[in-house]
Amino acid sequence: MTAGDDSIRVLHVDDDEAFSELVADSLERRTEGVVVVETPSDAATALTHLDEGLSVDCLLSDYAMPGANGLEFLAGVRERRPRLPFVLYTSHTDEELVAEALAQGVSAHVRKGAGRAHYVKLANRIRRAVSEARAEATVDRLEHAMNAVREGVCVVGADGCVKYANRVYLDLFDYDREELLGERWERVAPADADTVVGDVLPFTPDNEEWCDDGVDSDERSASVSETPDGELVVTVREFETGKRA
Template structure:
């Protein structure tokens, strides 16, 4: 994941001790020029700042008056479900750690004596931001793929390594006489082929997944959800979906 840029990272650090908050800011910005640290001394102030500025990661203490770090985490997860959130606390326990994980904390770090902890904190922040940006890039790629394929005039289906349907566009759902993708999801490609076609199709599929190459298009007898037989030419090519290798089947009638 190192190819995702982390040249500029804005951190919001929340701690009710302004002196400690200042120390953390100084050490982080000294540790890495990419860091720009904003500070808040209460959860309410931090929530206002999140509305006013864009941050890449939140670092929060746990033991704070009125609203603690877990209260803050739950509020952040409600409005910013994918924002990296690190709990950096001097009051640690298995119960707090368990509750933090259940609430969706990105990472959990115990405050310790010495400056080495700030190097560890900086590494945790970098890793969390890198991971979040990688996931965002993958999501954007999938969104673009869906925008393109969903509106394609030809039926397109995706199958995983077990030959099970992962996705079908509207044209494919209509071609298979299904009411929705729910009728297709998880079924094997062989379920939609005439029994006499299945062995040959399976060999072609195995070659595609093994070698990662497209296989020549071929005419098949396709069985729809209603049991009707339709003749169609199917072209199959390798692809990736949600990080996994898939087979893309494009149907030409």
């Protein structure tokens, strides 16, 4: 089966092949954008597909299957693709089993059913799991990018509390991330608090950026920019010894 560029590509693992075909047909006919690309009947075959580089956005898996159950399959998936959304799709209603599955990293549990409403619900849960995974991946990419820059970056929310600080910023001022997040802006001011209140905050709305070429010493410079939603982005750069950029 072929998925379009905007489709969510699902690999559905169930030892009942007739049921797998029904699910694939129902999802594609009754929902928009969810496409079942493969329907292996056991975990080993599904893992082989992943090892061969099959492009999928979500796994839909039964629990009771030959060779390996759904949670054993999940363990194999996590070794290969740690953040691939995994929806446990079973007839089981055992609360302990569901709780264990969620604790081990299953994205969601959906009980098997029939009818248009059921497949709309299933498709929506698949979309949500994929959306959450993509959002996490985006945050990770941004985090890697922010930690790759040479400048220290800190974001202060409109409420005056620290929302984010990259690794360089934490190292420059010897902060622990857990210690800093949620603290008031006074802790991250590039100059003393009186200067920030008198010069920085009144300046940023009209001029977008405030700069200080001598924060703390001649070895650092700082700038403060305001975003459209009222957040302040504090950027601090440490000069190389004896050099000014």
